[in-house]
Amino acid sequence: MSEEHLVSAPSEQPGITMRSTGGSNKQALKVAGLTVLAALLIAGQAFTAYSVYNQSEKLSLLERRSDRLQELTIKARANRTPMKMAVPMRSFPLLVSADVSDKKVEDAPPTKAPLTRCQQEAAGLIPISLPSFKPKCDEQGAYTPEQCWQETHCWCVDKDGVPVPDSVVEGHAQCNAA
Template identity: 35%
Template sequence: MSCRSAFGRKAAFSALSILVALLIASQAVTVYFVYQQSGQINKLTKTSQTLQLESLQRKLPPSAKPMNKMRMAMVNMPLVMRNLPLAPSSEGMPMEAMGPLSNKTEDQVKHLLLQADPKKMFPELKDNLMDNLKRLKKSMTDADWKSFESWMHKWLLFELAKTPQKDEKKAIPAEKVQTKCQVEASFGGVHLGRFRPQCDENGDYLPKQCDASTGYCWCSYKNGTRIEGTETREKLDCPAVPRTMEPEEMIFSGVDFLKLDAEKGNK
């Protein structure tokens, strides 16, 4: 009997141990699944809250929406913009009890700040920009001024990004085109026997051309064409000749042409 009772106790203890192990395992599995689903539950909760907020915003009147946007903008402004000394009201009426003085941005912002904190003060800045900034710097602590400078720097970057500056292209002066006479006259280097023509102020060939290497002179048209029969080493007088010859004059030689031109001058 004692052996059977001992065997029964062992069997009962083993069964109880197995049951406890199964319970612990089931609890662990339950905790694991709950942990896995907690992320999804949080996402669903946030989505539900977002939908509720959007639904409330749609139900708000249109006039209330711009004020909410302005409040969000004021949250991002530096603290120094909210702690400036205020000019007293001319009628003695609290500013927070009054509406905005006008539709200007500064009046709307002042009204909004006074609604949040009626004790806020704002200075009267009536000088130019640099003097007003100097006055503000004197009235602020170093920390507030650093915060204000940081805000101005970000605002400047925003303005530069909004309206990028265009590079002004400098006009490149056009190169002066040289005439044939000027090109030949300005040819660089020293070359024996090379003829360099003489040009007038317009770049045309002068009526009288001389070659220093040979000592000869001759008469020439404005386009550089040499008048035949005028080449000589003696004194030569070449009157101003037209750019082109008339047909009846082309039958004469260069010497006859000079005589004909002189006769025209006497007439």
């Protein structure tokens, strides 16, 4: 048997030489980088298409629900009933003393005698600044001395319906008929 050296002498070792030109290595790295980038872009688009395809049934369900909600909203707006408004009591005297003489008077139905202003307001022919208020009139059509709003707040008026200052109270007002 012949003996072979496991390690050869340094002079016998093959040398690896590196070229310093660098042009072909840089170009190869650029091509590899662009190839990886293109592969990632294509994979991203494929994943997006796959996700949209898998979610298309859910998307169409959401579209149908959205359309149904829009229909219900439109119907709800059409069937909405007027809401009762809460009027703060601190603004109550302002509402009572508001001048409504400049508002348009609608034509009254033909009657034997013309209606007084109190009778027109009570019949709803003349708009009143206080919501859901109808004045009380006596037999001659004049305003009664005490006027009440929803039987909770009352005040005194003169014969023409002008409120007496500082007469608004909760409950019945003590109005002296003059």
